[in-house]
Amino acid sequence: MSFGLIAAVFVYLAVIAWLGYRGYGQTKTAGDYLLAGRNAHPYVMALSYGATFISTSAIVGFGGTASLMGMSLLWLAFLNIFLGIFIAFVFFGKRTRRIGLNLDAHTFPELLGRRMNSRFIQVFTGFMIFIFMPLYAAAVLIGASRIIEVLLNVPFEVSVVVFSILVGAYVILGGLKSVMYTDALQGTLMFLGMITLLLVTYIKLGGVVEAHRSLASLSAFIPESMTKGGISCWTKGPAGGSPMWWTIYSSLVLGVGVGALAQPQLAVRFMTVQSDKELNRSVAVGGVFILVCVASVYVIGPLTNVFFHGTIGKIAIAAAEGNVDRVIPLYLDAAMPSWFSIVFILVILSAAMSTLSSQYHAIGTSVSRDIIEQGFLKGRETKSGTVVTITRIGVLVSLLLTVLLAMEMGGGVIARATAIFFGLMASCFLAPYTAALFWKRFTRAGAIAGIISGFTVSIFCFLFMHGKEAAVFGLCEALCGRTTLFGGIWPVIDPMVFAFPVSILFTVAVTLLTKPEVDLPLENAFAGVGR
Amino acid sequence: MLGLGDFSVFAAYILCILSALLCVVYGIVNWNKGGEVSSEVAAEEVRWNAEEKKIEDELSGRGDAS
Numbered sequence: 001m002s003f004g005l006i007a008a009v010f011v012y013l014a015v016i017a018w019l020g021y022r023g024y025g026q027t028k029t030a031g032d033y034l035l036a037g038r039n040a041h042p043y044v045m046a047l048s049y050g051a052t053f054i055s056t057s058a059i060v061g062f063g064g065t066a067s068l069m070g071m072s073l074l075w076l077a078f079l080n081i082f083l084g085i086f087i088a089f090v091f092f093g094k095r096t097r098r099i100g101l102n103l104d105a106h107t108f109p110e111l112l113g114r115r116m117n118s119r120f121i122q123v124f125t126g127f128m129i130f131i132f133m134p135l136y137a138a139a140v141l142i143g144a145s146r147i148i149e150v151l152l153n154v155p156f157e158v159s160v161v162v163f164s165i166l167v168g169a170y171v172i173l174g175g176l177k178s179v180m181y182t183d184a185l186q187g188t189l190m191f192l193g194m195i196t197l198l199l200v201t202y203i204k205l206g207g208v209v210e211a212h213r214s215l216a217s218l219s220a221f222i223p224e225s226m227t228k229g230g231i232s233c234w235t236k237g238p239a240g241g242s243p244m245w246w247t248i249y250s251s252l253v254l255g256v257g258v259g260a261l262a263q264p265q266l267a268v269r270f271m272t273v274q275s276d277k278e279l280n281r282s283v284a285v286g287g288v289f290i291l292v293c294v295a296s297v298y299v300i301g302p303l304t305n306v307f308f309h310g311t312i313g314k315i316a317i318a319a320a321e322g323n324v325d326r327v328i329p330l331y332l333d334a335a336m337p338s339w340f341s342i343v344f345i346l347v348i349l350s351a352a353m354s355t356l357s358s359q360y361h362a363i364g365t366s367v368s369r370d371i372i373e374q375g376f377l378k379g380r381e382t383k384s385g386t387v388v389t390i391t392r393i394g395v396l397v398s399l400l401l402t403v404l405l406a407m408e409m410g411g412g413v414i415a416r417a418t419a420i421f422f423g424l425m426a427s428c429f430l431a432p433y434t435a436a437l438f439w440k441r442f443t444r445a446g447a448i449a450g451i452i453s454g455f456t457v458s459i460f461c462f463l464f465m466h467g468k469e470a471a472v473f474g475l476c477e478a479l480c481g482r483t484t485l486f487g488g489i490w491p492v493i494d495p496m497v498f499a500f501p502v503s504i505l506f507t508v509a510v511t512l513l514t515k516p517e518v519d520l521p522l523e524n525a526f527a528g529v530g531r
Numbered sequence: 532m533l534g535l536g537d538f539s540v541f542a543a544y545i546l547c548i549l550s551a552l553l554c555v556v557y558g559i560v561n562w563n564k565g566g567e568v569s570s571e572v573a574a575e576e577v578r579w580n581a582e583e584k585k586i587e588d589e590l591s592g593r594g595d596a597s
Contacts, residue, residue, distance in 0.1 A: 071535065074543035082550040090557065094565075101572070101579050106586055212534030235536035272583075274576070276565025280558055287554020295547040364590045388589050528572065 005152070005342045012346050013166060016182055016353070042281030047187030048354075049269045049282065050289040053084065053260070054190065055355035056143025056348055057136070059297055061414025064324035065252070066301030067316040068226060070234035071215075072248055077295035079257025085286040088261055093270040093279045095437040098529050100271040103521060108264035108362070109370040111271075112429070115436045116444045117519050119374050124451065126370025128428065129264050129362055134398050136421035137359045138405035139414045141167075142325060144352035145406065150329035151341050160406045166349075167356050168399060186350030190293055193347030196340070197332075198296035204335065205306050214306045221305070221315045234302045243492045250494035251419045259422030259496070262430040265355075265362040297328075304331040323411035360395055367394035416468065419494070427454040427499035431507040439511075440522055446511030454503030458495045465498075467491030 066073045096111065105111040109129065113122025145159035154162070205211035216235045230242020238244040260266065273279055304316040304327055311334065312319060319334075320326035332344050368391040373379065409417065432450040435442040462469040464476045464485045471483050484491045532541040 071540045072543065074540060074547055078543050078546040078550055081547060081554065086550060086554050086557065101575055104579055104582060106579075106583055209534035216534065216536050233536045235534070235540055237537055237539040271579075277561075277563065280561035280565055282558070283561075284555045284558020287551040287558070291547055291551035295551075299544075361590070365586060368589060369586065391590060 005338075005345070008342050009345055009349065012349065016186070016350075042278050043285050044184040045269075045273055045278055046282035046285035046289060047191075048183035049266065050286055050293065051183045051187035051190060051351065051354035052269065052358040053080075053263075053266060053355075054290070054293045054351060055140045056147065056352045057139045057355075057414050057418045058294055059194070059348065059351060060143035060146055060328045061139060061325060061418060062252070062256075062294075063297040063301040064316075064320070064327035064412075065415040066298045067304050067327045068223070068324050069238075069244065069248055069252075070231055070236070071298060071302050072237040073252060073298040073301070074295060075249070076253045076257050077290070077298050079253060080260060080294050081287055081290045083257055084260040085283060085290055088266070089270075089279050089283045089286065092261060092267075092434075092437065094276050095529055096267055096270040097273060097276070097279065099437060099525050102525050102527050102529075106268070106271070107365045107369055108267045108429075109366060111267070112433060112436060112447070113370070113374065114521065115525055116432075116442075116447045117517070117521060118444050118447065119379065121432075121444075121447055121451065122370050123375035125264075125429065126366035126375070128425075128455075129366040130371065130394065130398060132421055132424060133264075133359055133363050134401040134405055135417050137356060137398070137402040138409060139417035139421075140352050140355050140359070141402055141406045142409065142414050142417075144348055146325045147329045147332075147345060147348045150326060150333055151345055157407060160403060163352070164399065164403050164406075167353055183354045186354045187289065189343075189347050189350045191289055193344050194293045194296050197336070197344070198292070198300060200336065200340075201300050201303055201307075205303060211303055211306060214310075215302055218305055218309055218315065221309065223315075223317060234305060241489070243489060246489060246492045246494070250492075250497045251423070252415060255419040255423035255426070255494050255496050258430070258500075259419075259426035262425045262428075262433050263422070264366075264425070265358040267433075268362070300331075301327065304328070304335075307331065307335055325412055325414050360399070363398045364391055364395045367391045420462075420469070423494055423496035423499075424455075424458050427458045427496050427503055429454070430500065431504040435507055435511070440526065441511065441516055442507075443511045443514045444517050444520070445514040446507050446509075449510035450503045450507030453506040454499045457499035457502045461495030461498055465490060466493070466495050 062073065062076070099105070099115060100111050103111065103114040105114050107126075109122045109125035112125055113119060141160060141164065144163050145156055148154055148159040148163060149156045152159075202208055202211055205214060212235055216233055219233045222231060222234065226244065229244035229247070230239035231244050232239070238248055270279070273282070301316075308314055308316050308319045308331075316327045316331070317324060320330050332341055336344070368387050371394075372387055372390055405417075428451050431454070432442075432447040435450070436447065463473050464470060464480075467484055470476045470491070476485060477483055532538070533544065535541045535544060
């Protein structure tokens with residue numbers, strides 16, 4: 001790959017790191033921070049949220065997955081816009097902002113912990129983030145590394161290591177919490193890159209209707225594994241109740257679509273706006289951003305089949321040698337002019353860095369504020385030098401774990417790893433988080449029951465029910481002599497389908513069966529809420 | 532149906548666009564609503580921001596960590 005491209009990437013990275021560093025250096029007092037953070041322009045707020053939300057996982061991983069599974073993944077884009085933006089901002093965002101401010105909460109675990117007056121909830125939630133966030137971070141890292149691998153012709157393992165070092169440097173130089181303006185710049189690049197890619201794709205394939213028709217005509221070339229699973233055409237949904245129907249709708253659409261509401265790294269964004277006005281305005285910008293950055297991916301992904309079939313006579317997955325994670329990088333390399341590849345590498349770097357920095361921010365604050373301060377120090381004040389050192393070690397450990405996972409997980413795993421994390425977060429926290437925001441009668445016992453039941457059922461399903469994970473862990477095989485407890489359709493149903501309803505049930509039932517606790521900070525928490 | 536194979540995919544395609552439109556309309560209609568900040572809330576925000584800045588400084592190793 002050309003020297004110009006490598007130079008462009010490095011210049012871009014330097015500019016971003018410098019912007020972040022400058023932005024941070026200039027906010028010396030709390031007052032400055034107020035201006036920089038809570039007075040953020042809605043465009044900046046929305047793009048910052050969008051850039052955190054949408055990463056290489058969505059663009060590369062889910063785009064590639066869509067090339068195999070077809071356009072029914074558009075249901076996920078719909079949920080991303082309707083739940084992930086509209087419901088999240090209008091209903092969850094406003095209350096999260098107000099209650100977070102009232103309780104002086106600065107992390108997602110702290111919000112839950114303080115609202116329910118429970119150190120256990122805060123520490124447990126902190127541990128969940130610390131342990132499982134690397135899985136999602138690894139998915140993002142793999143996405144970026146696949147792009148670098150294909151477009152720059154660098155071996156995958158080298159891409160992972162080099163990109164991790166770049167992100168590490170960016171996170172350290174630019175501050176763990178990526179400065180909102182940097183995020184907004186990255187969001188703008190993503191927006192422009194994706195809209196160009198969508199338009200060029202449609203134009204190359206003869207327009208919207210013609211492109212869709214060409215895709216439908218490729219039904220005969222759909223791999224046997226997909227047709228057996230229930231997919232007969234890439235512009236149609238899978239057969240109802242078929243294995244692919246369950247995979248698409250229970251894991252990808254439900255897990256990631258609904259799971260977005262209980263994402264720790266997204267929930268904290270609501271606390272950093274000054275008033276509901278900014279949230280209202282952000283809805284408009286955010287909706288369009290997700291439409292362009294996500295919905296387009298689920299259109300472009302399947303359409304790569306038309307392109308590859310027309311140019312090399314193979315469908316996308318065959319062109320990518322069986323690894324769906326390579327489809328989008330290959331399409332960019334083959335279909336777009338080289339200058340666009342350069343721009344798109346920057347888009348991908350942007351998407352990965354903004355998401356990774358927010359993930360490491362969530363991990364870092366979980367370690368320092370939730371696990372160490374509340375778990376080990378029991379809320380006692382201490383000289384924070386030690387806390388800083390332990391936090392650094394914690395972040396470093398999770399960074400290494402991320403790199404290790406990225407290396408070990410193999411091909412075609414981005415969408416699955418993302419879905420596991422989103423589904424797990426939703427199964428454990430969505431019901432208690434929703435109740436904490438909207439239900440004053442909600443009790444601590446109900447919250448703990450909701451979290452623990454969701455967690456227990458999820459883990460049980462991963463170990464004994466869901467085929468892909470149960471096969472990796474091998475516990476069911478060792479204990480029962482078969483990969484999963486049940487055969488038939490059961491191994492393809494996502495754990496969230498069981499765990500989330502159980503969590504809702506326990507959250508509600510235990511709350512109704514227990515007396516309202518008198519030590520909950522209700523008056524303070526809900527002051528000014530709903531006005 | 533835009534050349535799409537069945538109604539469910541067509542519905543998802545259209546719902547994506549409609550929900551984005553809903554977001555735009557909601558944002559425009561409520562563009563100036565919810566901006567009233569009382570002095571009480573403003574004081575809370577200053578306190579919140581001071582704490583947030585401290586956390587960031589600790590994480591980034593900048594400023595006085597104690």
